[in-house]
Amino acid sequence: xxxxxxxxxxxxxxxxxxxxxxxxxxxxxxxxxxxxxxxxxxxxxxxxxxxxxxxxxxxxxxxxxxxxxxxxxxxxxxxxxxxxxxxxxxxxxxxxxxxxxxxxxxxxxxxxxxxxxxxxxxxxxxxxxxxxxxxxxxxxxxxxxxxxxxxxxxxxxxxxxxxxxxxxxxxxxxxxxxxxxxxxxxxxxxxxxxxxxxxxxxxxxxxxxxxxxxxxxxxxxxxxxxxxxxxxxxxxxxxxxxxxxxxxxxxxxxxxxxxxxxxxxxxxxxxxxxxxxxxxxxxxxxxxxxxxxxx
Numbered sequence: 001x002x003x004x005x006x007x008x009x010x011x012x013x014x015x016x017x018x019x020x021x022x023x024x025x026x027x028x029x030x031x032x033x034x035x036x037x038x039x040x041x042x043x044x045x046x047x048x049x050x051x052x053x054x055x056x057x058x059x060x061x062x063x064x065x066x067x068x069x070x071x072x073x074x075x076x077x078x079x080x081x082x083x084x085x086x087x088x089x090x091x092x093x094x095x096x097x098x099x100x101x102x103x104x105x106x107x108x109x110x111x112x113x114x115x116x117x118x119x120x121x122x123x124x125x126x127x128x129x130x131x132x133x134x135x136x137x138x139x140x141x142x143x144x145x146x147x148x149x150x151x152x153x154x155x156x157x158x159x160x161x162x163x164x165x166x167x168x169x170x171x172x173x174x175x176x177x178x179x180x181x182x183x184x185x186x187x188x189x190x191x192x193x194x195x196x197x198x199x200x201x202x203x204x205x206x207x208x209x210x211x212x213x214x215x216x217x218x219x220x221x222x223x224x225x226x227x228x229x230x231x232x233x234x235x236x237x238x239x240x241x242x243x244x245x246x247x248x249x250x251x252x253x254x255x256x257x258x259x260x261x262x263x264x265x266x267x268x269x270x271x272x273x274x275x276x277x278x279x280x281x282x283x284x285x286x287x288x289x290x291x292x293x294x295x
């Protein structure tokens with residue numbers, strides 16, 4: 001078997017930054033005897049968060065904390081905000097409860113949040129294209145009062161039916177950083193049909209697009225594709241979808257143990273990984289493939 005890695009794969013700079021800050025917080029907590037937590041899973045990767053837990057960085061239940069039930073647990077603790085960010089009220093709540101907050105929000109997400117505030121200050125009604133249940137979207141919507149979420153093209157087509165009061169307003173449109181450009185463009189096109197004025201901001205993360213482009217190049221070279229990364233990671237799921245839509249056999253896995261025996265019937269396997277997938281996971285899968293195909 002020949003294993004060919006995509007030219008660009010795995011952890012993006014924002015995820016790496018968040019992990020480094022969380023690890024530093026864990027070390028500080030160990031030195032000072034303080035509890036260290038992340039506000040929800042730091043990134044969308046179970047294996048990475050499990051490693052952090054083993055090093056002393058626990059996970060704060062966001063729903064319980066937001067409901068005011070865990071204030072005592074964070075009093076005196078170090079709490080790291082996840083890479084996807086959080087609304088301002090979360091920072092305020094943590095500080096009131098006695099926590100020291102370490103902000104590991106991806107710098108690109110921070111820029112999106114700043115842009116939302118600027119547009120709202122300039123009189124725009126904010127619309128966010130993305131998954132309403134995604135942590136990044138929650139953090140973005142929380143930046144301004146009255147921000148609305150549009151999840152897909154169909155919702156965009158019904159937007160002014162549901163919100164007729166906004167038909168004469170200026171719309172400032174931003175996107176969850178990890179949605180596909182084609183999804184964003186379809187939502188924007190539908191909104192522009194009836195909007196008085198739209199200002200569209202490109203807040204898409206180039207890391208996701210770079211991994212998609214690298215996979216496109218890889219597809220012509222291989223007979224099958226393995227995508228490594230969290231099953232709950234949107235950008236990782238989209239890599240697997242892209243490979244399948246191209247007609248390639250594809251396995252989206254978190255660990256090598258999930259690989260079926262049929263993988264070893266392919267002589268040229270492509271390997272890619274989502275933007276939240278740590279290096280060690282990609283290395284482990286490649287080592288497993290090579291060692292088992294030889295014997």
